[in-house]
Amino acid sequence: MSDSFPFGPTGLHWRPRALAVLAAGGLLLLVAIVARDPIPLFVALPLLLAPAAAALGAPRENPKVELRWSEAGAGAEVRVTGTVTSDPTVRPGDLVVELSLPESLVERSPPTLAVRNGRVEFTTAWWAPEPMIAVVPAPTVVWRDPAGFVERPVEGVSGDLVVTRYPPELLRIGAVRLDRTTVLPGETRSRRIGATGEFFGIRVAQPEDPPRRLNWRASARAGRLLANEYALERTGDVVLLLDARPSELGSVVDERLLSIGRAAVEGIAESFLRVKSRVGLAVYGEFLDVVPLSTGRPHAFRIRNALLRARLAEAPGPSERCAVALRRYFPPGVTTIVFTSLADENARTLVSHVRRRGFRVVVLSPSPLRLLAGRRLPPEDHELAERLARLVRRSEVARAWQDAPAIDWEEFSSLGGFVEFLRRPSVRRIA
Amino acid sequence: MTGPRPRSLPRRLGIPGLAFSALSLAWLGIASGLPYGAGWIVVLGSLAAAIGLRLGPRGAGREGSWLPIVAGLGLLSVLSPLTILAELVAGLGGIAVLLWMADDPDRLPGGLGRGVSVVALPALAVGVAWASALLLPPGATSIGVGAAVLVAVLGAVAFLLGRPDLFDRDEATTS
Numbered sequence: 001m002s003d004s005f006p007f008g009p010t011g012l013h014w015r016p017r018a019l020a021v022l023a024a025g026g027l028l029l030l031v032a033i034v035a036r037d038p039i040p041l042f043v044a045l046p047l048l049l050a051p052a053a054a055a056l057g058a059p060r061e062n063p064k065v066e067l068r069w070s071e072a073g074a075g076a077e078v079r080v081t082g083t084v085t086s087d088p089t090v091r092p093g094d095l096v097v098e099l100s101l102p103e104s105l106v107e108r109s110p111p112t113l114a115v116r117n118g119r120v121e122f123t124t125a126w127w128a129p130e131p132m133i134a135v136v137p138a139p140t141v142v143w144r145d146p147a148g149f150v151e152r153p154v155e156g157v158s159g160d161l162v163v164t165r166y167p168p169e170l171l172r173i174g175a176v177r178l179d180r181t182t183v184l185p186g187e188t189r190s191r192r193i194g195a196t197g198e199f200f201g202i203r204v205a206q207p208e209d210p211p212r213r214l215n216w217r218a219s220a221r222a223g224r225l226l227a228n229e230y231a232l233e234r235t236g237d238v239v240l241l242l243d244a245r246p247s248e249l250g251s252v253v254d255e256r257l258l259s260i261g262r263a264a265v266e267g268i269a270e271s272f273l274r275v276k277s278r279v280g281l282a283v284y285g286e287f288l289d290v291v292p293l294s295t296g297r298p299h300a301f302r303i304r305n306a307l308l309r310a311r312l313a314e315a316p317g318p319s320e321r322c323a324v325a326l327r328r329y330f331p332p333g334v335t336t337i338v339f340t341s342l343a344d345e346n347a348r349t350l351v352s353h354v355r356r357r358g359f360r361v362v363v364l365s366p367s368p369l370r371l372l373a374g375r376r377l378p379p380e381d382h383e384l385a386e387r388l389a390r391l392v393r394r395s396e397v398a399r400a401w402q403d404a405p406a407i408d409w410e411e412f413s414s415l416g417g418f419v420e421f422l423r424r425p426s427v428r429r430i431a
Numbered sequence: 432m433t434g435p436r437p438r439s440l441p442r443r444l445g446i447p448g449l450a451f452s453a454l455s456l457a458w459l460g461i462a463s464g465l466p467y468g469a470g471w472i473v474v475l476g477s478l479a480a481a482i483g484l485r486l487g488p489r490g491a492g493r494e495g496s497w498l499p500i501v502a503g504l505g506l507l508s509v510l511s512p513l514t515i516l517a518e519l520v521a522g523l524g525g526i527a528v529l530l531w532m533a534d535d536p537d538r539l540p541g542g543l544g545r546g547v548s549v550v551a552l553p554a555l556a557v558g559v560a561w562a563s564a565l566l567l568p569p570g571a572t573s574i575g576v577g578a579a580v581l582v583a584v585l586g587a588v589a590f591l592l593g594r595p596d597l598f599d600r601d602e603a604t605t606s
Contacts, residue, residue: 017494017532024501031509038564039508039521045560046525046553047501048584053552093539115539146533146545148494 011152012058018051018149054145058152063090063143065156069122071136071163076413078105078126078163084141085119086154092120095154096144099124102134102163104259128165130256130412131263135308136161162304166267167415197230197276237278237293239330240265241354242307243340243347244285245316253371254312254341260366260412261339262307267415268337269303280330281306284350285313288325293334316346323353332358339364342396342406352403361404364418369393369410443486447543448531452500453478455524459507462517470507477503489537497528504528518564522557526550 025047032040069082080099086092092115099122101107108125115121122139137160144151202218205225218226242261246254269279273295280293281303291299291306330336336359340347355361369389393408400406407418456477460470477499484496504524511517533546 020495020498024498024505028501028505028508031505035509037509037513039511039513039517040505042518042522042557042560043501043504043508043525045522045557046529046550049553049556050529050549052587054549056552057548091545093541093545096538113539115541120539144538145549146542147529147549148532148535148538149549 011062012055013151013153014051014055015144015149015151017147018054021047021149022051050147051149054147054149057145058150059089059143062152063087063154065090065095065141065154067138067141067157067159069139069161071161076128076165078124078128078165080124080126080136080161080163081122082139083119083121084139084157090143092118094143094146095120096140096142096151097122098140100137100140101126102136103255104128104130104132104134105163128163130260131166131267132259133162133164133166133263133266133304133307134259136163162308164263164266166263167413200229200231202226203229237280237331237334238268238272239280239282239293239326239334239336239359240269241282241284241322241326241336241338242310243338243350244283244310245313245346247316247341247343247347249341249343249368251312253368256371257341257366257368258310258312262310264364264366264409264415265339266304266307270300273297273300279303280334282322282326282329283307283310284317284322284325285311286315286317288317288322288329290325290329292329319346319350319353322350323357326354326359327357330359333360335360335362337362337364338404339366341365341368342400343368348396348400348403351400351406355403362422363400363404363406364409364415365397365400365406366412367393367408367410370412443536444482445485445531445534445536445543448527448529448534449478449482451527452481452504452524452531455520455527456500456503456507458520459504459511459517459524462512462514462520463507463510464512465510470510473503473506485536493537497532500524500528500531515561515565519561522561526554526557529553 025044028040028044028047032038032044064087066085067082068085069080071078071080073079084092084095084097086095097113097120099111105126105128108127111122111124113120113122138157141154141157142151143154202215203226205214205219205227209225209227213227215226215228242258242265244258249257265281269281272279276295278293278295279299281291283289283306289306289310291302294302326336336354338351338354338361340350340363342348342351342363342365351361351363369386397406397408405421407421409415409418453474456474460474463470465473480499481496484492484499487493487496504521508517508521508524511521529550530543530546533542533549535542
């Protein structure tokens with residue numbers, strides 16, 4: 001706990017309240033001696049003895065608890081529910097459970113905690129105002145005496161929870177036909193051969209082949225066991241490039257835009273991976289952080305971990321560096337979705353440089369207008385400022401169109417326009 | 432960090448502990464015999480400050496909401512004339528403060544019941560001290576002996592605070 005001062009790193013902790021109570025008791029004792037009056041002694045006596053009594057009642061060793069928790073809720077609602085079950089030596093009511101609120105979530109009301117069936121149950125009422133991917137750290141659980149003088153850490157609380165919220169339209173993005181690109185150096189063709197997909201050929205059966213995979217007719221004709229091979233269904237490749245550089249919008253707005261971008265990348269990657277496309281990720285701050293093109297369930301975790309690591313860079317890297325580095329990892333011609341705010345010249349040149357390196361660029365630009373709308377302005381100026389900001393934004397997006405199709409993503413709860421564009425790219429105007 | 436949902440007003444106030452504290456303060460306020468209602472001002476001021484801190488935002492203020500009551504008890508106990516009943520009320524006031532601490536609005540309900548285990552030992556000590564005061568002849572010698580005992584207790588507590596491992600022993604492997 002942050003407000004405790006441990007004498008031992010993992011054992012019993014004395015809380016500041018114990019010291020304060022002892023100080024108050026000691027002061028009363030001094031007053032009694034100076035005033036030669038025993039009455040303050042009687043006030044002091046319980047205060048001086050209570051911390052020691054609390055420590056005597058503490059469990060001898062760190063209690064073991066079991067944490068079970070999960071995330072529920074639909075849409076913007078994020079409800080984290082869980083239970084903390086302690087060993088029988090500890091009363092559940094003596095456990096203190098505190099949850100950390102991730103930055104991208106808003107607390108509607110404090111968590112509900114209750115003791116039922118001998119365990120502590122908790123439920124949060126959080127809300128995701130915009131798409132996000134966030135790590136909810138495991139709750140802090142400690143044993144604390146009823147009067148709050150001593151506390152002891154517990155064992156068995158671990159495992160963070162990842163909460164994602166992204167627009168529902170992404171479920172349909174798998175229907176987008178992506179272009180295939182050349183294989184990467186070192187990639188063998190056999191990697192595209194697997195157990196499902198379109199029929200590819202026949203080979204000698206291996207002992208580990210399941211019966212369903214055996215081609216019984218061909219085996220009967222050949223007189224030995226033969227198995228089918230399939231070409232993995234893969235619609236193409238896509239690279240998701242997340243611009244994590246600071247812009248002129250300021251760190252607060254940049255952080256929120258990055259959070260929204262991470263959520264969109266997570267959702268888009270998951271949707272494409274579901275249809276066995278190869279997905280690559282590049283996060284560009286000062287330097288490029290890359291997850292190479294690949295597919296499959298483990299790859300989804302690789303991308304998620306890279307996104308959770310992604311932070312706003314302290315200094316912006318030059319756009320050309322990103323494009324050059326990108327070319328080292330990904331083949332030219334691959335569809336590249338760039339997530340950038342387009343708020344300054346750096347962002348616009350990034351699109352230009354990436355396109356010149358041979359990538360087929362589509363820009364998905366989370367609009368900062370909604371995030372800036374909360375800033376205080378006099379009512380008479382507010383409307384004018386909003387109109388000017390919209391004009392500037394339209395101009396920025398129009399300039400980006402000179403290099404690549406750019407989708408202005410203003411309504412964060414929906415990615416319908418973007419999905420529609422990817423499905424029918426010949427339609428140039430986005431609603 | 433986010434704490435539990437705030438409870439209803441009576442439970443946030445910790446009515447039982449607060450009531451015992453208020454009764455002790457009121458008795459000592461009357462017994463002190465301060466002129467112009469000064470005793471009542473101390474009583475009401477202590478209670479108002481404690482309630483204000485308890486109902487305030489979560490943090491150091493709420494954590495230290497017991498301090499005004501202890502300050503009021505200390506002030507009034509010094510000003511009260513020495514009687515056996517005043518000593519008992521002062522001791523009960525100290526125990527009431529502990530009960531009020533146990534009824535923490537930021538924690539799971541039932542703190543008052545659980546707090547009895549912490550209050551039992553100090554209550555026993557107050558009982559023994561009060562019985563001694565009742566039975567032993569009054570005088571400066573008794574006060575000196577009591578003060579010496581308390582200093583010894585304080586020293587022992589300070590020693591224990593510096594050695595938390597004394598409470599931290601594992602179960603014997605042979606048991």
